[in-house]
Amino acid sequence: MEDLYYLKALKAMLKDEGMTFFSSLNWKNLAGGLKISLPVCLGYFPIGFAYGVMATGVDLSPGQTALMSILVFAGSSQFIAVSMIGEQLPVLTIALTTFLVNLRHLLMSAAISPFLGHLNRLQQALFAHQLTDETFALHSLHFSKEKDPPVLRIITTNMAAHLSWVAGSLAGAWTGSLLTDLEALGLDFTLGAMFIFLLVIQLTTLRYICVAFLSVAASVLLFKFLGGHWYIVISTLFAATAGLFLDKITDTPKLKFKGKG
Numbered sequence: 001m002e003d004l005y006y007l008k009a010l011k012a013m014l015k016d017e018g019m020t021f022f023s024s025l026n027w028k029n030l031a032g033g034l035k036i037s038l039p040v041c042l043g044y045f046p047i048g049f050a051y052g053v054m055a056t057g058v059d060l061s062p063g064q065t066a067l068m069s070i071l072v073f074a075g076s077s078q079f080i081a082v083s084m085i086g087e088q089l090p091v092l093t094i095a096l097t098t099f100l101v102n103l104r105h106l107l108m109s110a111a112i113s114p115f116l117g118h119l120n121r122l123q124q125a126l127f128a129h130q131l132t133d134e135t136f137a138l139h140s141l142h143f144s145k146e147k148d149p150p151v152l153r154i155i156t157t158n159m160a161a162h163l164s165w166v167a168g169s170l171a172g173a174w175t176g177s178l179l180t181d182l183e184a185l186g187l188d189f190t191l192g193a194m195f196i197f198l199l200v201i202q203l204t205t206l207r208y209i210c211v212a213f214l215s216v217a218a219s220v221l222l223f224k225f226l227g228g229h230w231y232i233v234i235s236t237l238f239a240a241t242a243g244l245f246l247d248k249i250t251d252t253p254k255l256k257f258k259g260k261g
Contacts, residue, residue: 040164045168062174109128
């Protein structure tokens with residue numbers, strides 16, 4: 001009887017703690033994070049699916065495929081890594097190549113860090129791990145309108161995008177043996193379409209349009225003459241510098257001269 005009493009007391013305590021946890025959640029921020037991430041999730045699932053199919057083609061198991069998506073979570077790097085695994089290249093070569101491809105994350109982190117001072121170290125680490133090109137674009141769009149973005153909302157945005165990528169990876173891994181031609185399904189166009197959408201929603205001023213044009217022009221020229229993946233980092237630095245220069249010009253206060261008399 002005494003054991004039964006303690007069991008009921010423990011059950012009641014867990015129930016109370018659970019109700020307290022759910023009642024303390026800010027459902028508005030949770031829903032807001034899911035809503036913001038929706039365009040990215042819709043793009044990530046089919047791209048993750050394509051990655052999963054590709055991974056099974058080089059004899060990675062569904063577990064290994066999903067684990068890479070959980071621990072790495074970098075679309076272009078995962079595609080590159082899988083292709084290099086298929087060519088049986090050394091691990092050090094694969095690691096160095098993916099590191100160079102992901103150097104742009106240094107720029108994104110530096111740009112977005114001033115808005116994350118109210119997060120604790122664990123939250124910052126989780127945010128950094130789940131930050132991608134697409135979620136960076138979404139966060140940049142919303143951070144410009146607020147001082148301290150809600151922690152639950154921004155973590156939910158990243159988490160939803162991450163889960164959709166992992167889910168797509170698993171779905172592709174499980175059905176990979178049935179599919180061989182991804183281009184026939186149009187999955188190769190999904191990433192480009194998503195980037196175009198994320199670019200367009202940020203073109204709200206003439207200044208942003210100019211920076212976007214300069215970035216695209218620099219990327220195309222550098223890709224044509226430089227090749228590799230350095231053109232991404234260099235064109236990003238060029239566009240960021242151009243944006244800063246335009247900010248200085250447009251935000252410089254005009255001199256006012258007082259008339260005599």
